[in-house]
Amino acid sequence: MNLLDSLTTAFALPFMGRALLVLIVLSVAAGVIGVFINLRGLEFLSDGLTHAVFPGLAAGFVFGGQGGVLIGALVAAAAATIVLTLMSNNRVTSDATTAIVLTAMFSIGVIIVSASPGRAGGLEQLLFGHLLTVTDSEAITTAVVAGVALVLVLLTFRRQVFRAFDPEGSAAAGYRRVSTELVLNVAIALVIVAASNAVGNLLVLAVLIVPGALSRLVTTKLGGLFAVAVGAAVFASWMGLALGFNISVVGGVDVPAGATVALSFVTLYAIALIVRVLRKGVNA
Amino acid sequence: MSPRTRPIPIITDDALTITGGAFSYGSTPALTEVNITVKPGEAMALIGPNGSGKSTLLKGVLGLIPLLEGSMGFGKSAESIGYLPQTEHIDPEFPVTLKQVVMMGRYRKMGLFSFPTSTDRAAVRKAIANVGLTNVANKRFGSLSGGQQQRGFLARALASEPGLLLLDEPFNGLDQPNRDALMQTLRQLKAAGVAIIVTTHDLELAREVCDTVLFVNGRQIAFGPKDDVLTLANLQEVFHEFQVEIDEHTVVVPGHEGH
Known part of the structure; x- marks a missing residue:
């Protein structure tokens, strides 16, 4: 099987088709939400949320096995979202506090998994996902959670744009600031939960941050941003998955497909950046 | 509200x-x-x-x-209620056109699931014409001059009727x-x-x-x-x-x- 086959016929295999489907659902949700993350400059908060979700993933995994991961992650995400939203509204937050909280949470998660007997390999799975061995029920829960995140943002689309552009003006127009921010943060947390299973907690950030950042390099049209972000995410998923398949199934080297997908996202971003620099110069 | x-x-x-x-x-x-x-x-x-x-x-x-x-x-x-704040802190790179900013003045009148109607679009056009910015309606908001941006925000307030x-x-x-143009606009509104x-x-x-x-x-x-x-x-x-x-x-x- 050559690389071309990996890009095409390989997806006829059930586990590959399932992995691609999961990634497409994630790409649509993360693409749209990623644009708002970029417009609002919430990259670091997203990083904080990702790490804060980790102990939930870990505890869920240890106490409930693979099925407990989602519940644990959702509980942790809910708590972290509320805390971070309130902190940012009371202006007590800073990069330092977020950084302290996120490393603390992450270490707690690592300790939980490592300290539990009989869960060998669990840590790696939580960090890097298990894209190629996702079960049907995992695929469905991922799609549902990502779908809810997408619906939340689509229902508040206008006020999210208004808030991102002009916080004061949107408040004056009667949009409550805390609720607008909470909805977006909840959506971000849900995508993190959904994506953690597939691409792993450590690599979620690539799926969440890269498409939005990439779209800003390509277009200055508001509608175009969402189209480019979703399109780029789907394309990068396809490429990354094919590469992961080629390395691990054809090549026989055990590489998590989540890692090749994340690398594919970053590579596409690098290409967009180079093209932009070549066209407009470094400072454009 | x-x-x-x-x-x-x-x-x-x-x-x-x-x-x-x-x-x-x-x-x-x-x-x-x-x-x-x-x-x-x-x-x-x-x-x-x-x-x-x-x-x-x-x-x-x-x-x-x-x-x-x-x-x-x-x-x-x-x-x-329309509101024109004293200073707006906006990201000059934010990817919205003047027209899209003025449309924000209509958001509260739109239903959750509905798209801008011809009434909304007409109100936006009229508000932009009112502040004399029709020729830059499709320009990125951040690329406009300070005075134009302020008139743009006034248009957004006007668009909310x-x-x-x-x-x-x-x-x-x-x-x-x-200044004269704004005075004139205020008289018309009154x-x-x-x-x-x-x-x-x-x-x-x-x-x-x-x-x-x-x-x-x-x-x-x-x-x-x-x-x-x-x-x-x-x-x-x-x-x-x-x-x-x-x-x-x-x-x-x-x-x-x-x-």
């Missing part, structure tokens, strides 16, 4: 009535003893030194800060043609029955387009028809270094004209 931000919704024939109003950011009131009425088609000048509570009053009317004491009533015409329009220092930094509150330290403006004047300095100093209130005694009570203000704006001292 969200009903929850309106503590005491009293419906009156006047656009806005505040009785014994006190507003605050925290626990100590920033502006007290406010007793005003603004009728449809009337403009009120809100005058006071920096930090005297002008923006506080506007934010209180918008429901962004709480009314601590007294009551505040809105007329049926003031169901929709407000019954009550709040303008915070709208004449700051405007050149003479833009003729259309819009109630206007405009903060300014430009007494000439207050005389030209406003009907009533409210002087504040932490509390209400005076309120009433401009000819009764725009007196030297009131100005001296509000601005302690009143001479400086006169020099800055080469304004005829009110009261010397024997109103």
